[in-house]
Structure formats: C-alpha cells, structure tokens
Amino acid sequence: DQQVKQNSPSLSVQEGRISILNCDYTNSMFDYFLWYKKYPAEGPTFLISISSIKDKNEDGRFTVFLNKSAKHLSLHIVPSQPGDSAVYFCAAGLGLTGTASKLTFGTGTRLQVTL
Amino acid sequence: EAQVTQNPRYLITVTGKKLTVTCSQNMNHEYMSWYRQDPGLGLRQIYYSMNVEVTDKGDVPEGYKVSRKEKRNFPLILESPSPNQTSLYFCASSLSGGASGNTIYFGEGSWLTVV
Numbered sequence: 281d282q283q284v285k286q287n288s289p290s291l292s293v294q295e296g297r298i299s300i301l302n303c304d305y306t307n308s309m310f311d312y313f314l315w316y317k318k319y320p321a322e323g324p325t326f327l328i329s330i331s332s333i334k335d336k337n338e339d340g341r342f343t344v345f346l347n348k349s350a351k352h353l354s355l356h357i358v359p360s361q362p363g364d365s366a367v368y369f370c371a372a373g374l375g376l377t378g379t380a381s382k383l384t385f386g387t388g389t390r391l392q393v394t395l
Numbered sequence: 396e397a398q399v400t401q402n403p404r405y406l407i408t409v410t411g412k413k414l415t416v417t418c419s420q421n422m423n424h425e426y427m428s429w430y431r432q433d434p435g436l437g438l439r440q441i442y443y444s445m446n447v448e449v450t451d452k453g454d455v456p457e458g459y460k461v462s463r464k465e466k467r468n469f470p471l472i473l474e475s476p477s478p479n480q481t482s483l484y485f486c487a488s489s490l491s492g493g494a495s496g497n498t499i500y501f502g503e504g505s506w507l508t509v510v
Contacts (some may be wrong), residue, residue: 323485323501369438385438
C-alpha cells in the first residue's frame, strides 16, 4: 500500500519554463513533507520541506505547496535549468507530533530539462 | 566533511551467501536507517535505529538484519540473500528521525546483485 504516490514517473520541461512535480499521500497523520533530489550514482539530497501548519514554502527557485484537504503537495521549479535534471522524491513523515518519525518516500519523478 | 560511507558500492553475490553492507557516519548522529530503491517503488525503509542498541523494523525488513553496537556504524546484514534482494541500497543518518529534512544525509548507495 503506497502511502505516498508520485503518479508521473517522468517529466520533460524546456529550460526557463516552470517544472511542476506532484505528490499525493493517503495518511492524514503525516505532518511534515520533504522533497529530495537524486542524481545518478549519488544518494538523495535534501531540497526543501514544509510542515503541515503551512501551505507554502519558498527557497530560491524552489517552492513547495501543500493542500492538506486534498492530501496533495507539489514542487515548483522556476525557472528550470538543465542542472535540475534528476529524479525527485517526495517524502512524508510524522515529525511534528514528536513521535519517532521515519520517512515514507514516493516512487520518484524523473525530470529532464531540455535546452 | 560530513559523510555517510557505505561499502561495498557494488557487489555481485550468489544466493545464500551471507553478506554485510557496512555504513559509517562521522557526524555523531543518533538516527540511522537503511533504504532500498527499486524501479516503480521508490525508496522503502528496511530498518532504522534511534540510538545505540535501539533498532526497529521499517516497511520491508524481511530477509535483513541490522545491528547498532556503536553510534557511528549501522551494518546491514543479509544472512541468506535471494534474487529479490537485488537492489540499490542507501544508508542514511540524521540528528532526528526526519522531522528536519535538511539534517538527513544519505550515502552514495550500494548496488547489490544476487544471482
């Protein structure tokens, strides 16, 4: 039972345009959400996060939006650059409740930014 | 430099031959975990440890063992590997269990093939 889903396995975007990566979750107890970026032959690296008390968090070109009622979050990259080409994983956890949190990852979306 | 180091990075082994994938971190992190990445399934947690001598099962613990005798090391043990354990494995460490995503560090991954 996949509690965190990324329904688009791949996405191609032209350089300079906006990339929108989507993620849905089923467990309403999740209260902390993160995006990780992964290049080939490397481990995932943290990109941006958002807690359930917010609906938006911005860091430079990256913005994460959270819609709790829809159990949906999205990552916007504007403008997209060729170096953004990677696999993006969303992850959810129970961090704010003080419980022993562990992350549940989505299946990943491969983003390709073309020239 | 903050590092999570996994060994071996690549291994081909035969069914039933015990193997250990080592993981070491130099950040004095309390929390460590193991994930496997499979196509279409994303990153799934195998085991995690909240501190020395404290370990717990993740989402897919069957066929694996772990130990946490010292804070810096968290080896993953496959007592009798089977072909369905062919995967890319990641070790991760953090100060907490994942509530602060930017404190999670991943190793570079270990490609394991069981024939």
